Amino acid sequence: MKIGVLSLQGGVIEHINHLKKLDIEAIEVKKIDDLKNIDGIILPGGESTTIGKLLKDTNIFLPLKALIQSGLPTWGTCAGMILLAKEIENDERRHLQVMDIKVKRNAFGSQIDSFKRIDIIPEVSNKPIELVFIRAPYIREVGNNVHIIHKVEDKVVAAKQNNILVTSFHPELTDDLSFHRYFINMIK
Amino acid sequence: MERYELNKDLAKMLKGGVIMDVTCAKEAEIAEKAGACAVMALERVPADIRKQGGVARMSDPKLIKEIKSAVSIPVMAKVRIGHFVEAQILEALNIDFIDESEVLTPADEKYHINKWNFKVPFVCGARNLGEALRRIGEGASMIRTKGEAGTGNVVEAVRHLRQMNEEIKMVQSASEESLMTISKELNAPYELVRYVWKNGRLPVVNFAAGGIATPADAALMMQLGAEGVFVGSGIFKSQNPEKRAKAIVMATTYYNEPKILSEISEDLGDAMFGIEIKNLDSNFAERGW
Numbered sequence: 115m116k117i118g119v120l121s122l123q124g125g126v127i128e129h130i131n132h133l134k135k136l137d138i139e140a141i142e143v144k145k146i147d148d149l150k151n152i153d154g155i156i157l158p159g160g161e162s163t164t165i166g167k168l169l170k171d172t173n174i175f176l177p178l179k180a181l182i183q184s185g186l187p188t189w190g191t192c193a194g195m196i197l198l199a200k201e202i203e204n205d206e207r208r209h210l211q212v213m214d215i216k217v218k219r220n221a222f223g224s225q226i227d228s229f230k231r232i233d234i235i236p237e238v239s240n241k242p243i244e245l246v247f248i249r250a251p252y253i254r255e256v257g258n259n260v261h262i263i264h265k266v267e268d269k270v271v272a273a274k275q276n277n278i279l280v281t282s283f284h285p286e287l288t289d290d291l292s293f294h295r296y297f298i299n300m301i302k
Numbered sequence: 303m304e305r306y307e308l309n310k311d312l313a314k315m316l317k318g319g320v321i322m323d324v325t326c327a328k329e330a331e332i333a334e335k336a337g338a339c340a341v342m343a344l345e346r347v348p349a350d351i352r353k354q355g356g357v358a359r360m361s362d363p364k365l366i367k368e369i370k371s372a373v374s375i376p377v378m379a380k381v382r383i384g385h386f387v388e389a390q391i392l393e394a395l396n397i398d399f400i401d402e403s404e405v406l407t408p409a410d411e412k413y414h415i416n417k418w419n420f421k422v423p424f425v426c427g428a429r430n431l432g433e434a435l436r437r438i439g440e441g442a443s444m445i446r447t448k449g450e451a452g453t454g455n456v457v458e459a460v461r462h463l464r465q466m467n468e469e470i471k472m473v474q475s476a477s478e479e480s481l482m483t484i485s486k487e488l489n490a491p492y493e494l495v496r497y498v499w500k501n502g503r504l505p506v507v508n509f510a511a512g513g514i515a516t517p518a519d520a521a522l523m524m525q526l527g528a529e530g531v532f533v534g535s536g537i538f539k540s541q542n543p544e545k546r547a548k549a550i551v552m553a554t555t556y557y558n559e560p561k562i563l564s565e566i567s568e569d570l571g572d573a574m575f576g577i578e579i580k581n582l583d584s585n586f587a588e589r590g591w
Contacts, residue, residue, distance in 0.1 A: 122555050123318040123339055144556070159315045161339040161375050168337060168555055171548075192315070205374060219374055225398040226421050228308045248312050249376065249398070287311050 115301060118143040118152040120178075122168040124160015124193060128286035132294045146177055154187035154301045157194030159248065159284050162219065166197055166209040175210070182212045187277045187301045195280040196251055203254055213278045214257025221252045221269070221282075235264045235272070239292035245271070245283040252282050274300075309423030309443035312376070312398070313507040316340055316444075316530055320520065320551050321509070323347050323534040326365070327372035333537070336547035340376040340399065342532065343369040348405045348452030348586070349535035349574060358406040360388040366395055378425070383590045384410025386419070393422045399444070400424045402437075404589035405451045405534070414590060417441030427511065429462045429587055431469035431498070432488035436591075438506055439491040445504055447528070448587040449512015452535050454576035456513045456522065458587055463510055463526050474502045512587065515540070515573045517553030517566050524557035541571030 119129045121142035133140035143149060155178070157165070169175045182188045182198075190198045197209040201216035222229070228249060232242045245266070253270035256262060263272035263279075271282035279300060285293035319339025324330040330341050345361045346354065360381050370377045376398035381388035383402055388409075392400050402415050404427050414437065417424040423443035428434035434445045447466065449459030473484055473495060481499055485492040497505045510523035511532035520531045531554055533547075540546045549566040556562040579585070 121318070123337075125314045125317060127317075128314065160317075161315070161319060163334055163375055164319055164337045164339045164551065167335075168551070171337075171552065224396045225309070225312055225376065225423060226393070226396050228312065230304055230308065246308070246311060248308065248315055284311065287314065 115139065115153050115298070116141065116151060117298075117301070118148060118155045120155060120157045120165070120194075122172070123164045124158045125284065125286060126158050128284075129156050129158050129191075129294075132286050132291055136291055136294055136298060138298060143174070145172070146174055149174070149177055149181060152186070154189070154297065155181075156297070157188065157190040157197050158286070159192035159194065162193040162196035162209065163207065165193055166207060169197070169209065179210050179212060182210065182278065185277045187279075187297070188212075189279040189281075189297045191281050191284055191286065192248065192250055195253075195282060198278060198280055201255075213275050213280060214260055215253045215273060215275075215280070216255040217251045218254050219251050220249050222247060222250055225249060231266065233264065233266070237263055238296045241292070243285070243290050243292055244288040246287045247271075247283050250282040253280070305421055306441065306443065310506050312423055313425070313444035316376070316509075317507060318555060319530045320547075320554050321378065321530070321532045322537055322547060323532075324369060325538070327368045329538055329543075330369045330372045330377075332544055333547060334373045334375050336544060337551035338375060338547065339530070340378055341369065341373060342378045342380065342401060342534070344380055347535040347538060349454070349539050350452075351405060352452040358382075360385070360391065360406070363391060363395055366392070366397065370395070370397075380406050381415070382406040382409040384408060384413050384415060386415045389415055389420060389424075393420055397422060402426050402442075404448055404586045408589050414440055425509075427587070427590065428466070430465045431473070432490045433591070434466060434504055434508070435488065435490035435494040435498070438494055438504070442506065444507050444509065446509040446511040446532055449510065449514070450579055450582070451512045451586050453513050453579065453582070454515040454536060454539070454574040455579060456515070456519045457579060459510050459512045459514060459523060460526065462512075462587070463523060463528060466508070467527055470498055470502060470504070473498045514550075515576065516570075517549045517563060520550045520553045521557035521563055524554055530554065535574055539574035546570050546573070
């Protein structure tokens with residue numbers, strides 16, 4: 115199994131290191147050719163405006179969108195969630211628009227409002243998982259086909275729609291591998 | 303410590319990106335549109351500070367607020383070295399990152415800010431490993447090479463990054479029993495020297511800054527191991543800021559692809575006017591210790 119991590123800007127190496135710990139081959143996706151022969155792709159955290167712009171400037175946009183629409187297992191963390199969302203409440207920009215969710219950017223506030231918490235998410239692991247929110251978005255509305263995985267104070271922060279997984283938080287910034295394992299199981 | 307972890311994590315999310323100096327809301331919008339991963343709000347870019355002289359201070363909070371409301375990306379702002387009240391003011395404005403910067407006129411010649419007193423993250427300049435580790439010891443969540451701001455001359459940024467890389471390699475290959483001696487020689491906290499010895503890198507993200515003016519400069523710093531770049535005067539002091547900003551963003555992502563670099567370097571108009579380091583009246587990099 116080979117998983118690509120979109121490597122235009124943001125926290126790329128953290129995802130790659132986590133995948134390697136699980137004995138998964140992980141590559142950086144920077145160009146169209148890198149999309150060949152991957153079994154799944156992670157859109158990492160970073161700045162969605164930056165990554166979204168580079169996606170369009172580099173012609174990865176359309177082939178990536180087509181791959182996701184044809185079923186490539188895809189996981190967006192934080193900025194990655196924004197890139198995948200059909201609607202963004204507080205931004206005119208739209209990106210891949212492949213998941214039936216409406217998200218709010220920087221929804222918890224500026225950096226001073228970034229936070230950590232520890233929750234049990236039964237679907238992912240029976241052990242408590244550390245959740246790291248950095249200027250994080252959350253999901254305001256979900257379509258009928260979207261399965262909600264986790265909420266924090268009524269706010270949807272993890273969800274899945276068919277082959278697409280999104281999290282507001284950053285499992286790659288913790289020592290816990292459960293979410294990466296969960297994503298790998300989506301590919302198997 | 304949890305706050306510090308979150309602050310180091312924000313810096314990680316900036317990696318592979320370009321942080322651009324902007325002096326008004328309009329420039330901030332141009333920067334965001336060009337793909338900047340954050341902006342640095344300030345009243346005068348370093349090139350103008352150099353030219354006009356006088357005491358350079360923290361920006362007017364009104365300007366910072368305007369820039370904050372104009373963009374959705376993180377907004378940083380500078381405070382003078384040691385000026386903890388300017389930092390308190392920026393924290394009260396909910397700024398995303400404070401740059402304790404040698405570009406502004408230092409407020410304290412002896413002490414840098416005790417950054418542990420703050421919830422918001424700090425980035426600090428450094429010329430070498432010891433300086434970087436001292437700033438981290440004081441609570442910095444991110445480091446940037448100082449370079450020589452406002453010159454459009456990348457030579458000092460290269461010198462500082464190479465210096466840091468060489469010292470990191472030296473520490474990494476040292477024996478365990480020599481770490482305290484290294485800590486003494488570098489004037490750096492022992493625990494942080496130990497971290498570098500174990501991990502072969504700084505415990506925080508390290509960007510390049512000070513003199514980057516072209517896409518090739520940005521790519522050079524990335525190839526030398528910077529995790530992202532700050533571009534100050536280089537963008538809005540050039541002939542075509544919008545185009546140059548986009549090209550530098552692209553070059554920071556595709557720093558290892560000469561073919562792409564050659565395409566994006568084409569027809570950018572004049573870069574900012576550069577200055578030879580030996581002709582400078584004052585070296586900003588020598589401010590702070």
